[in-house]
Amino acid sequence: MLLLKKTSYSSIYLTLSLLLVVAIVLSAGTGAVYLSFREISSLIAHKAFGNGIVNPVHEGLFFQIRLPRTILCLFVGAALSVSGALMQSLFRNPIVEPGLVGTSAGSALGAALFIVLGSNSFFSHLSFMSELLMPVCAFLGGLVATVIVYYFSASLNRVNISVMILAGIAVNAIANGATGFLAYIARDPQARSITFWNLGSFAGANWTAVAFAGASTIVGFFLSLRFAKSLNALQLGDTEAGYLGVNTERLKISIILINTLLVSIATSLVGIIAFVGLIIPHLLRLMKGSDNRYLIIGSALLGAIVLSITDMVCRVVIAPAEMPIGIITAFIGAPVFLWLLNRMKNNGQKGGFYA
Numbered sequence: 001m002l003l004l005k006k007t008s009y010s011s012i013y014l015t016l017s018l019l020l021v022v023a024i025v026l027s028a029g030t031g032a033v034y035l036s037f038r039e040i041s042s043l044i045a046h047k048a049f050g051n052g053i054v055n056p057v058h059e060g061l062f063f064q065i066r067l068p069r070t071i072l073c074l075f076v077g078a079a080l081s082v083s084g085a086l087m088q089s090l091f092r093n094p095i096v097e098p099g100l101v102g103t104s105a106g107s108a109l110g111a112a113l114f115i116v117l118g119s120n121s122f123f124s125h126l127s128f129m130s131e132l133l134m135p136v137c138a139f140l141g142g143l144v145a146t147v148i149v150y151y152f153s154a155s156l157n158r159v160n161i162s163v164m165i166l167a168g169i170a171v172n173a174i175a176n177g178a179t180g181f182l183a184y185i186a187r188d189p190q191a192r193s194i195t196f197w198n199l200g201s202f203a204g205a206n207w208t209a210v211a212f213a214g215a216s217t218i219v220g221f222f223l224s225l226r227f228a229k230s231l232n233a234l235q236l237g238d239t240e241a242g243y244l245g246v247n248t249e250r251l252k253i254s255i256i257l258i259n260t261l262l263v264s265i266a267t268s269l270v271g272i273i274a275f276v277g278l279i280i281p282h283l284l285r286l287m288k289g290s291d292n293r294y295l296i297i298g299s300a301l302l303g304a305i306v307l308s309i310t311d312m313v314c315r316v317v318i319a320p321a322e323m324p325i326g327i328i329t330a331f332i333g334a335p336v337f338l339w340l341l342n343r344m345k346n347n348g349q350k351g352g353f354y355a
Contacts, residue, residue, distance in 0.1 A: 007287075007288070009288070009294050012287065012288060012294075012298060013297060013298070013301065016298065016301035016302055016305065017301060019305050020074075020301055020304055020305050020308075023304070023305045023308040023309055024070055024074070024308065025037060025040070026308075026309075026312060027066075027069075027070040027073065027308045027309075027311065027312055028040055028062065028066050028067060028070050029066075030312045030315055030316060031066060031315045031316075031319075032315070032319050032320040033058070033061060035058060035061075035062060035066070039054075039055075039058065040062065042054055043058065043059050043062050043063070046059070047059070047063065064206075065205070068205045068206055068207050068209070068210050069202050069205035069311070070308065071210050071214075072202055072205040072209055072210050072213055072269070072270070073202060073304070073307050073308045073311045074304040074307075074308060075210065075213035075214050075217040075266075075304075076202075076213055076217075076266045076269070076270055076273070076307060077276065077303040077304040077305070077306060077307030077308065078217050078221065078299070078300040078301075078303050078304045079213065079216065079217040079220060079262040079263065079265070079266045079303075080098070080262070080263065080266055080273060080276040080277045080280075080303060080307070081276060081277055081280035081281065081299035081300060081302065081303025081304075081306075082217075082220065082221055082224055082262060082296055082299050082300050082303070083098050083103075083220075083258075083259045083262040083263050083277050084096075084097045084098065084276070084277025084278055084280060084281045084299065085224075085277075085280075085281040085284075085292065085295045085296055085299045086224055086231070086255050086258060086259050086296075087101060087255075087259055087277070088281055088282075089231040089234065089235065089255075089292055089295075090231070090234070090252060090255045090256075090259075091153075091164060092234070092235060093164075094281075094282055094285070094340065095278065095337070095340055095341065096164075096278075097274075097275065097276075097277040097278035098142075098146075098259060098263040098277050099172075099272070099274045099275070099277070099278075100165065100168045100172075100278075101145075101146055101149045101150075101164065101167075101168045101171075102142075102145035102146060102148065102149050102167075102168050102171035102172050102175060103142040103145055103146045103259060103260060103263045103264070104142070104263055104267055104272045104273075104274070105145060105171065105172045105175035105176055105179070105272070106141040106142040106143070106144055106145025106146065106171070106175050106264075107138040107139070107141050107142035107145075107260075107263060107264040107267035107268060108138070108141070108175065108179055108197045108198065108267055108271070108272050109141045109145075109175040109178050109179050109182075110137040110138040110139070110140055110141020110142065110264070110268070111134060111137060111138045111141070111197055111267065111268045112178075112179045112182045112183070112194045112197065113137060113141070113182065114133060114134050114137040114138075115182075115186070115190050115193050115194060116182045116185070116186045116190050116194075118133070134268050135212055135216075135264065135265050135268045135269075137268070138264040138265065138267055138268030139260060139261065139264040139265065139268075140264075141175075141264065142260045142263055142264035142267065143256075143257070143260040143264070145171050145175055146256055146259065146260055147256065148167070148171055149164060149167045149168050149171050150164075150252070150256060152164075152167035153167055179194060179197075179198070182194060183195065196271055197267070197271040197272060198271065198272055198326070199271060199272075199324035199325075199326045199327065200270055200271035200272050200273040200324055200325045200326030200329070201270060201271060201314075201322070201324045201325055201326075202270055202311055202314075202325060203322060204269075204270075205270075209269045209270075212265055212269060213265060213266060213269055216261055216262060216265035216266075217262065217265075217266075217300075219261070220258050220261050220262040221296070221300055223254075223258050224258055224296045225293065225296055225297075227251060227254060227255060227258075228291075228292040228293040228295075228296055229292075229293070230246045230251050231251070231255070231292040232290075232291060232292050232293075233246045234246065234248065234251065235290070263277075270325075271324075271326060272326055273307070273325055273326050273329055274326065274329055274330055274333055275329050275330065275332070275333020275334065275336070275337060276303060276306065276307060276329060276333070277303075278333065278336075278337060278340075279306075279332075279333055279336050279337075280299050280302050280303045280306060281295055281299050282340060283302065284298040284299060284302060307325075310325055310328050310329060310332075311325055313328055314328055
């Protein structure tokens with residue numbers, strides 16, 4: 001760990017970038033039908049230049065199923081990890097993630113409302129938005145849930161972490177209960193779609209989903225970098241950050257909006273995937289430190305790698321069937337979360353998380 005602390009940021013970025021390339025290649029070839037690196041290269045060359053003869057079934061599999069799924073994994077992993085880094089910095093607490101403050105559950109509720117009530121006359125007036133309706137509903141659901149939690153956790157210009165966690169539990173319970181009610185009254189196809197959101201899966205990946213996830217992730221990533229220095233100042237406290245010229249209230253609102261954009265679009269496309277936003281930023285802090293400029297870039301790279309590898313496990317563990325990715329992340333993330341809690345308890349007052 002000490003060696004990692006001495007490693008330069010550029011070396012970490014280079015290592016993560018190389019691992020990301022390896023993860024992309026492995027992900028594109030892994031599944032019920034295995035595609036070798038040589039065959040993938042031949043398929044790309046044939047598509048780009050018309051060279052050689054390829055298996056048309058494998059060509060369709062790669063370009064219409066495997067490749068969009070791989071790219072969607074990258075964008076969603078980056079989005080969830082960056083959002084986790086933002087929320088941990090905003091609340092100045094290492095155990096915060098979008099799922100704990102209600103963003104994911106609120107987004108899923110927004111998506112469920114659209115699934116069940118999509119044929120309602122209210123939505124018919126918005127038909128001009130076409131495929132944007134689902135992400136918009138998820139965004140609004142996540143935004144409302146996050147704002148409610150933040151409202152109850154902020155008192156006397158400070159964030160009360162205990163109240164934040166309790167408010168997050170309450171909002172999650174309400175959102176999950178409402179989603180369950182919608183699933184109960186929904187018709188069978190709608191109920192299956194809602195179940196899909198709750199378990200999380202990349203099985204429905206397509207190029208339209210890639211476009212939505214890519215746009216929201218790229219915009220959210222660059223906006224996050226813009227506020228990285230201000231978030232670093234915020235770690236000193238609201239008053240001290242104000243002395244340094246940071247408009248803390250505007251910063252908090254901006255971070256909440258960026259977080260909601262990243263999480264809600266990802267959730268509307270692939271469902272709830274827990275713990276990714278908690279684990280990735282924390283691992284990066286252990287590796288190098290708490291500079292948000294480093295955390296945001298590193299979270300985007302490492303989150304994409306981890307979610308791609310996890311999705312590969314989902315494809316092969318019960319092949320030819322497929323396991324929902326939310327199950328895998330829960331089994332891995334929950335023990336890590338307990339380890340983080342135990343680590344914080346043992347550290348006590350030995351210098352603080354951001355020291």
